[in-house]
Amino acid sequence: xxxxxxxxxxxxxxxxxxxxxKWSLWxxxxxxxxxxxxxxxxxxxxxxxxRLGSLNYxxxxxxxxxxxEGAITRKMARILKMTYEQMPDPKFVMVMGACGLKGGxxxxxxxxxxxxxVVPVDFFIPGCPPTPxxxxxxxxxxxxxxxxxxxxxxxxxxxxxxxxxxxPRLAPxxxxxxxxxxxxxxxxxRSEKWKEGGIIVKEVSDLLGELASSVTITGRNRIxxxxxxxxxxxVAKRLSRLFDHVKSVNVIDVPHESSFIIxxxxxxxxxxxxxxxxxxxxxxxxxxxxxxxxxAEIFPSADYLEREMHxxxxxxxxxxxxxxxxxxIAPDTPENPLRKDFRLEEEVYTGxxxx
Amino acid sequence: xxxxLEIMVQNMVNIPLIQPxxxxxxxxxxxxxxxxxxxWRPIFAVLxxxxxxxxxxxLMIIVWxxxxxxARVQWRVGPLExxxxxxxxxxxxxxxxxxxxxxVIVHRNAHAIYFIQLPILAFLPVLLPILLIPAGPVYAIRSxxxxxxxxxxxxxxxxxxxxxGWASNNRFAYIGAIRxxxxxxxxxxxxxxxxxxxxxxxxxxxxxxxxxxxxxxxxLLNPVAALTFIIATVMxxxxxxxxxxxxxxxxxxxxxxxxSGILFGLVMTLAxxxxxxxxxxxxxxxxxxxxxxxIPILGDFMPPFWLFLKAFVFMLIISLLRSIYARYRLxxxxxxxxxxxxxxxxxxxxxSYALVLTGWLP
Numbered sequence: 259x260x261x262x263x264x265x266x267x268x269x270x271x272x273x274x275x276x277x278x279x280k281w282s283l284w285x286x287x288x289x290x291x292x293x294x295x296x297x298x299x300x301x302x303x304x305x306x307x308x309r310l311g312s313l314n315y316x317x318x319x320x321x322x323x324x325x326x327e328g329a330i331t332r333k334m335a336r337i338l339k340m341t342y343e344q345m346p347d348p349k350f351v352m353v354m355g356a357c358g359l360k361g362g363x364x365x366x367x368x369x370x371x372x373x374x375x376v377v378p379v380d381f382f383i384p385g386c387p388p389t390p391x392x393x394x395x396x397x398x399x400x401x402x403x404x405x406x407x408x409x410x411x412x413x414x415x416x417x418x419x420x421x422x423x424x425x426p427r428l429a430p431x432x433x434x435x436x437x438x439x440x441x442x443x444x445x446x447x448r449s450e451k452w453k454e455g456g457i458i459v460k461e462v463s464d465l466l467g468e469l470a471s472s473v474t475i476t477g478r479n480r481i482x483x484x485x486x487x488x489x490x491x492x493v494a495k496r497l498s499r500l501f502d503h504v505k506s507v508n509v510i511d512v513p514h515e516s517s518f519i520i521x522x523x524x525x526x527x528x529x530x531x532x533x534x535x536x537x538x539x540x541x542x543x544x545x546x547x548x549x550x551x552x553x554a555e556i557f558p559s560a561d562y563l564e565r566e567m568h569x570x571x572x573x574x575x576x577x578x579x580x581x582x583x584x585x586x587i588a589p590d591t592p593e594n595p596l597r598k599d600f601r602l603e604e605e606v607y608t609g610x611x612x613x
Numbered sequence: 614x615x616x617x618l619e620i621m622v623q624n625m626v627n628i629p630l631i632q633p634x635x636x637x638x639x640x641x642x643x644x645x646x647x648x649x650x651x652x653w654r655p656i657f658a659v660l661x662x663x664x665x666x667x668x669x670x671x672l673m674i675i676v677w678x679x680x681x682x683x684a685r686v687q688w689r690v691g692p693l694e695x696x697x698x699x700x701x702x703x704x705x706x707x708x709x710x711x712x713x714x715x716x717v718i719v720h721r722n723a724h725a726i727y728f729i730q731l732p733i734l735a736f737l738p739v740l741l742p743i744l745l746i747p748a749g750p751v752y753a754i755r756s757x758x759x760x761x762x763x764x765x766x767x768x769x770x771x772x773x774x775x776x777x778g779w780a781s782n783n784r785f786a787y788i789g790a791i792r793x794x795x796x797x798x799x800x801x802x803x804x805x806x807x808x809x810x811x812x813x814x815x816x817x818x819x820x821x822x823x824x825x826x827x828x829x830x831x832x833l834l835n836p837v838a839a840l841t842f843i844i845a846t847v848m849x850x851x852x853x854x855x856x857x858x859x860x861x862x863x864x865x866x867x868x869x870x871x872x873s874g875i876l877f878g879l880v881m882t883l884a885x886x887x888x889x890x891x892x893x894x895x896x897x898x899x900x901x902x903x904x905x906x907x908i909p910i911l912g913d914f915m916p917p918f919w920l921f922l923k924a925f926v927f928m929l930i931i932s933l934l935r936s937i938y939a940r941y942r943l944x945x946x947x948x949x950x951x952x953x954x955x956x957x958x959x960x961x962x963x964x965s966y967a968l969v970l971t972g973w974l975p
Contacts (some may be wrong), residue, residue, distance in 0.1 A: 266714060281695040303688035311695050311704055317865045319873045321716065346716035346873040369947075387726070606636025 279348055281311040281402045283397060284321040286340060286345075289326025293354040293387040300390035310397055318344040323400075325375045329364050329389075332588035335371040342377045350404075351379045352396050356386040360478045366602050368595030369587070387498065389541035397507070442512050444519055444540045445482040449475040465500070469493050482538045487520075487550055490541055492555045494522070501537060502528045504553065507563035508570045511598045518573060520562065522553060545575075552577035570596040621649040624659045624736025626751060628914045653752040661781040662751070662917040663893055663924075671889050672882050675928055676705045683936035685968055702909040711876035720871055727780035731773055738769035739886045746893050747820050748917025749903045762820040763894055764808050767849075770887055771797040774858070774940065777880065778868035784929045789867015793858035800848035800855075806958035813896045814838075814965040824902030831899040834968065838961035839899045843931075844954055846895065848946070850888040852931060855946050856936040859884075890929065893923035900927070 266275060287297055301307040301314050315321045330338055342351065353373045356362030359382055364370050381404065383396040403409045449455065453474050462481060463473045469492055471484045479559035484539040485493050510526055522539045526532040543550055552575040554561040562604045566581040567573055569587050572594040587595070594600060620638070633650065640643045650656055666947070677692065683693030692704035719725050742763045744753040756762065771793055778790025811831055815823045825833075834840040848855040862925055869880045896902060897920075905919030941949075942968045 274710055275714040278707045278712075278714060281707035282711035306684070306691075308684060308689050311694045311701075311707055313680075313690055316861050319718065319871060320866070322711065344718075346718050348715070404936040453749050488966060606714075 284315045285323040285325045293327035296387045300393040305390045326353045416454045445474040452478045504557040504560040621653040625652045626913045679932040686936040715874040717874035719738040722782045724780045735773040742766045748920045781871040785864045794876045800845045803954045803958035804845035807838045810838040810961040810965040827901045830901045853935045896923040905965045
């Protein structure tokens with residue numbers, strides 16, 4: 259078998275094989291981002307990639323080139339790998355755009371994968387997005403690589419001798435800034451924006467009584483109720499007389515105060531008086547032991563949102579059945595990706611002599 | 614065996630243009646057998662024209678022509694750089710070589726034996742009708758039932774395609790195979806009726822009789838039958854208004870989705886080969902067969918030349934459909950197949966009977 263492969267690669271028929279492969283690069287394009295527009299442009303009437311014998315094709319089984327257009331997420335990486343495995347040998351991969359190189363716009367995103375970690379990439383086409391000329395140039399370079407057997411860089415840079423220009427300058431040290439405490443205040447009083455809101459605020463305060471630490475008007479039709487986390491369930495039960503659903507659940511990470519702020523935004527579709535009002539129930543919990551009682555029993559719409567917040571921040575909503583399970587993010591994503599102290603491991607390049 | 618050589622030499626294709634060369638070659642001991650075999654009429658018909666060699670030529674040019682035409686319609690250039698001086702005709706060769714040397718994947722779920730042998734078996738119904746399609750004096754088998762036999766053999770191709778869909782064991786392949794089966798019934802009956810109408814008109818199923826009677830081309834005698842036949846040809850060869858079984862945007866090439874490498878190269882050409890056969894049939898039935906302007910220097914090669922040229926020009930025109938039409942839905946195609954096209958095919962039989970009974974035809 260290996261003899262057959264060697265015969266194909268270097269036997270008397272090898273030039274025919276290389277010629278055929280060179281002039282028949284049919285790309286199956288993985289459009290994940292805006293580079294797909296530029297690829298369409300490169301194959302449309304203005305530039306016409308079909309001149310080069312390259313025909314856009316939808317199915318990987320019958321083609322030999324994948325053009326990855328843009329960012330590859332962890333979920334999409336699986337599809338990229340599947341597409342690559344479906345393709346018969348010899349096969350090639352080209353990556354368009356800055357996102358595919360180092361992450362581009364999504365640099366340090368927890369959901370990002372470099373295509374070169376998933377499949378062997380033949381050529382990168384830098385740019386955001388690359389122009390159709392660059393795209394077609396990539397095809398030409400790939401053809402040259404197939405024909406001559408070795409890749410070459412198509413760009414040569416001008417070399418500038420820095421020492422001749424002058425002595426190297428050091429960047430000034432960055433100014434030290436110390437954050438105010440509390441940095442994030444969710445219940446800033448803006449009652450002057452909603453003068454007639456006093457009646458409703460009074461109703462809410464009467465309903466909650468001692469359970470609420472504060473009831474504040476934070477804007478027109480906006481109320482913020484600050485509670486302790488042990489009172490949250492009781493407050494939610496009482497608020498369920500006025501509001502019928504949870505619009506959103508937010509977590510704010512405040513690492514230098516070692517705390518999370520949990521926000522539940524309540525609203526109503528049935529109680530006409532409360533229809534325009536968004537009531538935010540905020541609570542501060544400890545960052546090290548991030549636990550909060552789940553409100554999914556009282557407001558079913560909170561269930562999904564709590565699971566999502568558990569995925570992204572690792573807050574444990576006690577009583578929600580979905581805790582400890584990956585809900586939306588891919589299985590291999592690192593833990594708690596939206597916490598402020600989250601950092602991806604990044605490759606570090608250093609110069610040859612350690613400078 | 615000198616007797617064998619004599620049999621072949623007596624029944625050789627006589628082309629005055631290359632006759633001196635043939636005379637020289639026939640005197641060389643071993644080569645004379647090869648030359649006599651190739652120029653022996655039945656072998657010449659099957660291997661050179663209108664047989665295998667012509668099919669290869671058609672495949673090379675028609676795929677390039679189709680891509681080039683589509684490109685021109687879209688204000689593009691089309692395949693060019695591979696061979697700039699001759700306008701990129703070598704593109705099909707490059708694609709073919711790429712397919713030839715590419716890995717053939719037989720996936721785990723496939724019925725492997727059938728999966729591999731069916732693309733090769735598909736050549737049987739493609740090549741068998743060639744035996745029965747005569748080109749004037751160059752023919753393999755002469756029969757009174759040639760036309761019905763050709764139609765029956767061409768009708769075997771969809772069976773192979775459906776079998777491919779089954780052997781691929783893939784959901785898209787299944788959907789494609791079912792679509793192919795639906796389309797098969799929708800076009801086959803009007804197609805048979807149209808052929809039947811022409812056979813009624815000429816009173817024979819023998820291509821020699823049919824071509825002899827066409828002092829006026831059949832398309833003028835019975836245009837309704839010609840229209841039915843052309844629409845059925847477009848449906849049968851999955852050209853674009855009816856490219857339903859292989860819709861690559863919907864079901865990823867249907868029955869052919871799992872084929873790769875040279876096997877896909879084989880199955881991809883099936884539709885073009887079928888188109889070639891249908892064009893030959895159409896030329897014999899409607900366009901006066903091998904009748905044409907006499908070119909004495911070509912001798913026996915002249916009738917095959919005219920037959921091939923007419924069929925080829927028809928194929929070039931049909932190629933335009935891919936770039937100017939959108940795709941019908943399956944239900945729409947079935948509806949017109951079973952209603953209007955079936956109706957006009959029956960009307961065409963009525964026209965033929967009317968022409969025969971009123972005695973308009975000599």
